[in-house]
Amino acid sequence: MYYDALKTFVTLAEVKNFTKTAERLRISQPSVSLHIKNLEKEFQTQLFIRSPKFLQITPTGELLYDRAKQILTVYEQARQQILEHHTTIKGELKIGASFTIGEYILPALLFQLQKNHQELQLQVLIGNTEEIVSSVRNYKVDIGLIEGQTNEKEVSVQPFMKDELFIVSSPNHPLASKGKVTMDDLQNQKWVSREAGSGTRDYLNHVIRSNGLKTKSILTISSNQGIKESVIHGLGLSLLSKSVIERDLQSGNLAIIKINQHTFHRKLSYIYAPLVQENRNVSAFLQVIHQAYPSVI
Secondary structure, three states, X not given: OOHHHHHHHHHHHHHOOHXXXXXXXXXXXXXXXXXXXXXXXXXXXOOEEEOOOOEEEOXXXXXXXXXXXXXXXXXXXXXXXXXXXXXXXXXXXEEEEEHHHHHHHHHXXXXXXXXXXXXXXXXXXXXXXXXXXXXXXXXXXXXXXXXXXXXXXXXXXXXXEEEEEEEEEOOOOHHHHOOOEOHHHHOOEEEEEOOOOOHHHHHHHHHHHHOOOOEEEEEEOOOHHHHHHHHHOOOOEEEEEHHHHHHHHHHOOOEEEOEOOOOEEEEEEEEEOHHHOOOHHHHHHHHHHHHHOOOOO
């Protein structure tokens, strides 16, 4: 490919001076002469008429000048398109998310991701924490967002935000009208919670065990919305993320039971298999997450 020689030739044809051509291209004057000599040998024609006082392009040089401009233009366009191909975020990104994140936190992140990268095709799989960890480990999704813990050694885990949970009830529940509630008030209560394998269920189990609580019953429902509807209808208490209950609190459908000297927090994390760490689409999504939740936990 005579790209450098053609670039030198076009510049010389426009500048009409070997020294100025060398200065503009930041090469030596002998290099300019060599490029022209190689082109003349390649095309078996004289491209310039040289004299001590002037430099004149020949008729065949004029023909080559027009074609050379076209060649250089096409070359630069191809180079730019290839560069854009490598820098533009496109293709497919598969995201797994546990229910609380997938239903209440992820949509805003997807909106920003799609806004930044309109050519990116998104697929979302929602399941409990255990299912999402399995999907990441088996490469069914590129990245997962979970609210629970995992000891899976084949995935990398990185917390990205702190989540606050609240014990909620129907506004008509006896504890909802009490000003101060202690842990003892939670003894022998009915609960409504997620299924085994859910991060939210694991956290409730932790609260129950660590505080020595006895439960009258636990109704298991594998849906946050189903849990809320059950609590609204007085079927028991539940422990849910702030993001899940915000609208229901505003509408008065649910009430928070504040426990004296107790708050409930957990970390939400993203997980990925090491082989996808350099995936550009995953990196674009992580950038959106870090912009939305910049604080270090």
